[in-house]
Amino acid sequence: MPDLTGDAVAYLDHAATTPVRPEALAALTEELAQVGNPSSQHTSGRRARRVVEESREAIAAALGVRAGDVVLTSGGTEADNLAVLGLYRARRAEDASRTRVLASAVEHHAVLDPVDHLGEREGADVGWLPVDDLGRVDLGWLKSELADNAERIALVTVMWANNEVGTIQPVAEAAALCAEHGIPFHSDAVQAVGSLPVDASAVDSLALSGHKTGGPVGVGALVLRRGLSPVPLAFGGGQEREIRSGTVDAAGFAALAAAVTASMADMDLRTARVRGLRDALVDGVLGSVDDVVRNGDPEHSLPGIAHLTFAGCEGDSLLLLLDAVGVECSRGSACSAGVPQPSHVLLAMGMDAATARGSLRFSLGWSSTERDVDRLLDALPAAVARARRARSRR
């Protein structure tokens, strides 16, 4: 494996962003050097359009859908917003009584916040699908909702795999239940694509992101079954299926396609290797530090995520101490406003806020090495001991 971060750090935050794969970097730089708007009719435009369409076909092939289903976006967040807001608005415009939105309680903010917005500003009646203590959604709850309210439901959204604890959701089952009632089903697969075999034909709508799969930041896609026409978020040239406007980013799309294709090609070997490293990390931590709990579903989990709770410890303190010795990880929850809020994912799984504060996410990816894990295991026991002492002073 190429060593992208050198000796300086052990990068254990691939779920935040993973290094760009060489295949994607090559595709990006090659296309960036070219001129041509894919919507132009001359030779340069046709050349760029060909890159776009070949990229679309490659992504569609990797995800088991047809090329026309793939809508390029500026990233996972836009794809999720387009699906949630756009499908809700379109479904309500068809039938004003469709105000019910069902979303899992552990969604990423890119889904959570537009759903909240619909509840607060656009008259949606939001139902949060509960999860068990492993983070898996309750399909029984969904069934009874569908039995009681099917005609009122505008859409259902359940993520493919959780970005904090790594739990894989029973998405195909949930989507099949919704399909029985003709209710559109969206899945945020930002963490799943590239890490799991994802059959996008199982759902009506699916979001993916470039930079979580070894592509660049600022590019992603919404995979959308034909016949679904979400109301656009931004209006303009209508370049992507009249759903998404803006000059199509041929270079970004080419890089996204290269990353997705490469991650499908080496999926089995790579994920087995990453899973092995992750398991070694978890075993090593559990064997060297007392009072650690692993969160999430050990049987159905993203291969690269280890989410751990260290009792009697502030996650912030631990992160600082590990950072100081070149080990980079994450609290795993958003803290855009400065004050890290307790993770809604952990709270939904039944953890109390105080315990949740002692949690860290270590995430591995295609460029991770044994040495990254070893560096963490070398540094962690002393860091935990120190962070626990710091906590107990108060």
Next chain:
Amino acid sequence: MRVVAALSGGVDSAVAAARAVDAGHDVVGIHLALARSPQSHRTGARGCCTLEDARDARRVADVLGIPFYVWDLSEEFAEDVVDDFVAEYAAGRTPNPCLRCNERIKFSAVLDRALGLGFDAVATGHYARILETPHGRELHRAVDPAKDQSYVLAVLDAEQLAGALFPLGGSTKDDVRAEAARRGLLVADKPDSHDICFVPDGDTAGWLRDRLGEAPGLVVDAESGETLGSHDGAYAFTVGQRRGLHLGRPAADGARRYVVGVDVATSTVMVGPPVLLEVDRVEGARPRWCGPAPAGPVEGQVQLRAHGEPVDAVVEVLPGAAADGGDLVVASLRGRTRGIAPGQALVVYDGTRVVGSATITRATRA
């Protein structure tokens, strides 16, 4: 040393951190998230805890090349500073939340956490000096009298001072601004903060009304007992206050009237001529000594409000004589001063040295 530099996003803390780096310390920048729900941007006076301040603090750390983290102390701040502030007003006193924050947050919660994580000290942009002397570590006024902030630090005990670093105490504000500009710190032109950081738009009375509700009562002439008007809540009034009384008619002698007393039990605000504000004996409870407690009477000065002039005084400590059973600090002033509000700090100086402080409980005239 390993140093935590508290970065507020303002110019003072930025230069303090820069000087700590220059001094060869291993510095980590920390922005304290104190508000539960930070506002994105505030217009007018700068407070703390806005997203803009957090961003500015981060940029300072970038320029200095030091790590940067946000520490969530919103729970501690709400409990130890904000709740206390409200309770003090509800009890008819006028608290100074900056002293409280220094005592309980910056040099307690933050310092404890820093020490626990292996740091040696917390550096802030306060204007005050710590001097190593044959008698030990001493807290002194800053050299710039216009910026001196030793008053709000007079709650720090010897242990807290041992972990404090004030790199700006020997400089003037102008020097610090110039230095910030020279160092390329983008906050060089940022205005100073003046308001209470957790009260948006500076409307303390309105903010208190939201929390304490309306408690209407009478405004009474302190000398005649005559009712002069009414008010919505005694907590909006502070001894020495002249504005906002809304008394319809002038005093018989035409003199201005001031708040001379607040009785929250009866929700009565007493007003009178300025002579009633004059005091020469001030008592305080809950003393905090910035070193060993004084062995006998201190012939020195006291300062009785944040930007007040020091007044010559003899200060004695009467063990166990305070209402709470603790030590009572009694300052006998040489001459008189005016408008001393219970709840403010009585800070004892010996020249430039800060001896300690107490919370004012009573001010009287012989």
